[in-house]
Amino acid sequence: MKEAQNAVRMQFEALDQQKQADTLGMWIFLATEVLFFGGMFMAYAAYRWFNPDVFVLASKELNLLAGSINTAVLLSSSLTMALADHFIHAGNKTNAQRLLTLTISLGLVFLLIKGYEYHEEYSHGLIPFINDQFQWEHGQADRAELFFNLYFLMTGMHALHLFLGCCLLTVMLFINRGRRTLFRPQMRIKLSALYWHFVDVVWVFLFPLFYLAR
Amino acid sequence: MSNATSAGDYRATKSYLHHEPHSIRAWLLTTDHKRIAWLFIASITFFFVIGGLAATLIRLELITPVGDLLTAEGYNRTFSLHGIVMVWFFLVPAIPATLGNFLLPIMIGARDLAFPRLNLLSWYVYILGALFTVFAVVAGGVDTGWTFYTPLSSMFANGNVVAAIIGVFVVGFSSILTGINFIATVHTMRAPGLTWFRLPLFVWAIYATALIMVLATPVLAITLLMVALERLFQIGIFNPALGGDPLLFQHLFWFYSHPAVYIMILPGMGVVSEIITCFARKRIFGYRFMAYSLLAIAFIGFLVWGHHMFVSGQTTYASLAFGLLSFLVAIPSAVKVFNWTATLYKGRIHFDGAMLYALGFVALFTIGGLTGLFLASVALDVQVHDTYFVVAHFHYIMVGGMVMAYLGGLHFWWPKISGRLFSEFWAKVSAITIFVGFNLTFFPQFIMGYLGMPRRYHTYTPEFTSYHVISSLGALLLAAGYLLPLLNLGWSMFWGKRSGSNPWHATGLEWQAHSPPPPLNFESVPEVTEPPYNYDARDPFDGSRPQ
Numbered sequence: 001m002k003e004a005q006n007a008v009r010m011q012f013e014a015l016d017q018q019k020q021a022d023t024l025g026m027w028i029f030l031a032t033e034v035l036f037f038g039g040m041f042m043a044y045a046a047y048r049w050f051n052p053d054v055f056v057l058a059s060k061e062l063n064l065l066a067g068s069i070n071t072a073v074l075l076s077s078s079l080t081m082a083l084a085d086h087f088i089h090a091g092n093k094t095n096a097q098r099l100l101t102l103t104i105s106l107g108l109v110f111l112l113i114k115g116y117e118y119h120e121e122y123s124h125g126l127i128p129f130i131n132d133q134f135q136w137e138h139g140q141a142d143r144a145e146l147f148f149n150l151y152f153l154m155t156g157m158h159a160l161h162l163f164l165g166c167c168l169l170t171v172m173l174f175i176n177r178g179r180r181t182l183f184r185p186q187m188r189i190k191l192s193a194l195y196w197h198f199v200d201v202v203w204v205f206l207f208p209l210f211y212l213a214r
Numbered sequence: 215m216s217n218a219t220s221a222g223d224y225r226a227t228k229s230y231l232h233h234e235p236h237s238i239r240a241w242l243l244t245t246d247h248k249r250i251a252w253l254f255i256a257s258i259t260f261f262f263v264i265g266g267l268a269a270t271l272i273r274l275e276l277i278t279p280v281g282d283l284l285t286a287e288g289y290n291r292t293f294s295l296h297g298i299v300m301v302w303f304f305l306v307p308a309i310p311a312t313l314g315n316f317l318l319p320i321m322i323g324a325r326d327l328a329f330p331r332l333n334l335l336s337w338y339v340y341i342l343g344a345l346f347t348v349f350a351v352v353a354g355g356v357d358t359g360w361t362f363y364t365p366l367s368s369m370f371a372n373g374n375v376v377a378a379i380i381g382v383f384v385v386g387f388s389s390i391l392t393g394i395n396f397i398a399t400v401h402t403m404r405a406p407g408l409t410w411f412r413l414p415l416f417v418w419a420i421y422a423t424a425l426i427m428v429l430a431t432p433v434l435a436i437t438l439l440m441v442a443l444e445r446l447f448q449i450g451i452f453n454p455a456l457g458g459d460p461l462l463f464q465h466l467f468w469f470y471s472h473p474a475v476y477i478m479i480l481p482g483m484g485v486v487s488e489i490i491t492c493f494a495r496k497r498i499f500g501y502r503f504m505a506y507s508l509l510a511i512a513f514i515g516f517l518v519w520g521h522h523m524f525v526s527g528q529t530t531y532a533s534l535a536f537g538l539l540s541f542l543v544a545i546p547s548a549v550k551v552f553n554w555t556a557t558l559y560k561g562r563i564h565f566d567g568a569m570l571y572a573l574g575f576v577a578l579f580t581i582g583g584l585t586g587l588f589l590a591s592v593a594l595d596v597q598v599h600d601t602y603f604v605v606a607h608f609h610y611i612m613v614g615g616m617v618m619a620y621l622g623g624l625h626f627w628w629p630k631i632s633g634r635l636f637s638e639f640w641a642k643v644s645a646i647t648i649f650v651g652f653n654l655t656f657f658p659q660f661i662m663g664y665l666g667m668p669r670r671y672h673t674y675t676p677e678f679t680s681y682h683v684i685s686s687l688g689a690l691l692l693a694a695g696y697l698l699p700l701l702n703l704g705w706s707m708f709w710g711k712r713s714g715s716n717p718w719h720a721t722g723l724e725w726q727a728h729s730p731p732p733p734l735n736f737e738s739v740p741e742v743t744e745p746p747y748n749y750d751a752r753d754p755f756d757g758s759r760p761q
């Protein structure tokens with residue numbers, strides 16, 4: 001128990017108190033993230049409501065296969081993340097480190113596929129703020145542009161969060177290495193996992209809103 | 215780390231101000247909540263001066279009906295600077311980041327906040343945001359007003375809108391970090407025996423404020439980000455020419471900015487509750503109602519944003535609903551005013567400087583709150599929308615209320631913060647000067663607003679001249695009033711008498727710690743055995759100070 005005692009930071013009385021504070025802090029942070037994304041979801045909801053037909057047509061331009069594969073990849077990464085959390089708490093650090101590596105790899109695979117999709121959309125002339133000429137033949141081009149702007153904004157913001165998640169887990173991987181103690185890694189991985197799952201959940205909403213709106 | 219140092223060590227320990235190391239580097243890298251509070255006091259005072267200078271320019275320009283001091287464009291940039299700086303770089307952090315930072319851990323018997331390094335980070339984030347804003351100003355300023363309304367800000371405004379937006383975006387994360395820290399601290403770090411309903415009302419107020427900070431600020435962040443992207447890449451979300459809707463911007467902006475008004479007033483309510491009960495030598499009247507009403511204001515505050523959009527093309531039914539919900543805020547607000555008054559009833563009232571500030575707050579807040587009801591009535595708001603009536607209303611809340619409370623709190627806890635006593639005489643003079651100056655400045659604005667003087671104009675028809683002249687003279691007095699505490703408190707920092715740990719014979723854990731407190735605040739974790747504000751009108755405090 002000495003190790004746990006040493007892990008108590010100066011401002012806390014006991015380990016339990018510190019755990020509670022850390023966990024609560026992370027949850028509140030995630031609440032702020034929900035509201036951050038909430039602003040964009042609000043914009044999406046408004047324009048989807050005003051332009052239902054164009055949004056359906058625009059949705060058909062997205063690569064459903066790539067999006068579905070990505071959904072599977074990201075959900076699997078949440079599984080490996082949860083398992084890493086499980087193993088570190090069971091005291092099996094080797095397995096936990098392996099699963100962390102796997103989680104990061106799945107995150108990177110997601111980003112690669114997403115990048116491929118962006119490239120594909122670029123070559124189809126569907127990026128309003130990069131392509132010189134937005135390619136759209138079904139009428140109401142400005143509304144379709146709105147769909148794609150929202151798509152790039154929201155999936156881009158999600159990808160940024162996922163990228164930061166990958167960085168976070170990489171840092172965890174390195175600072176947990178070689179250390180004999182378990183308590184600190186346990187707490188860190190628990191909190192990182194909370195963040196990772198949050199990013200995953202955001203995608204669970206993005207996927208149907210953009211890809212399945214057809 | 216060991217939890218308890220012996221009593222002898224405690225007395226020998228130097229205060230947080232004098233504790234080694236005290237190089238500039240040590241202050242800039244400190245994780246002590248008390249030193250971080252000082253970093254914020256210094257920064258927000260700087261921005262208060264900047265925002266105040268802009269206000270002075272505005273009032274000077276408005277002495278005459280013609281634009282003789284500033285061009286129309288220059289005037290727009292001046293009031294935008296005034297608004298942006300005062301709202302985000304002074305009022306929002308004013309009490310939470312200074313008094314809240316300093317007092318919250320001490321009031322709940324803790325050694326520090328839950329996340330001390332995050333606390334320091336929040337100051338650096340504030341400074342980063344400040345740098346962007348200063349850059350935007352030096353590079354020529356912005357003319358959008360503090361509200362950044364689209365499509366003005368996204369398509370038509372000249373100037374450094376993106377830099378200003380980034381500044382506000384960044385500083386928002388400073389209040390988010392502060393909010394996270396405060397909530398986690400109040401939930402997990404209360405001393406043994408300090409149950410929720412034994413918490414001082416200041417802690418309740420800071421807690422309610424922190425809830426608004428974490429739930430509202432992220433919406434501002436994403437909204438401003440979308441405006442910046444709109445300006446840079448024409449993404450069209452708020453641009454009617456590209457299929458977007460400017461009304462959506464107003465919805466999102468006010469979803470943050472109405473609750474933000476409560477970020478700027480709830481902490482003041484907390485401060486005033488502490489001061490009034492202490493100088494009336496009486497328990498606060500209706501403690502639980504006071505705590506619940508803080509939470510109620512925070513909650514209802516999230517449901518009323520549409521009252522800013524009565525003339526923006528929102529449907530009449532939405533306006534009616536928002537008007538009705540806005541009326542509801544008056545209930546918990548009135549509960550507070552009545553309870554402060556009832557606390558005074560049959561109390562032994564001492565009119566110290568801090569108390570004068572608190573009483574001034576109650577008066578000005580009442581006027582500001584009641585005129586808010588006028589503005590929540592749809593029919594009347596259509597008449598006075600965007601006039602000086604609105605300007606006067608929110609200045610009564612944000613300046614009359616919040617600044618009064620901030621200065622009152624600063625005087626009340628100054629002996630704790632600095633370990634020194636200031637001049638009571640000059641404290642009283644400053645409180646009265648500010649109160650008179652404030653009313654002279656802003657009361658005429660109610661009248662001219664009602665008569666139709668629109669806000670944000672740098673010229674006006676001559677019939678409003680006398681009101682504007684009175685207002686500008688009042689502003690002069692107000693400026694002088696604001697200078698006094700700076701001199702008085704600044705002087706006492708070096709030459710004031712030592713205060714002892716509890717000069718006002720106040721209850722509350724913060725008065726049990728030394729003045730100024732040592733780095734870890736208490737010699738051992740205090741235990742709380744009684745409800746707050748255990749004041750007794752028969753106690754020995756007769757208004758006299760030690761020695």
Ligand SMILES: [Cu+2]
Nearest residue numbers: 472519521522
């Ligand atoms: Cu409002």
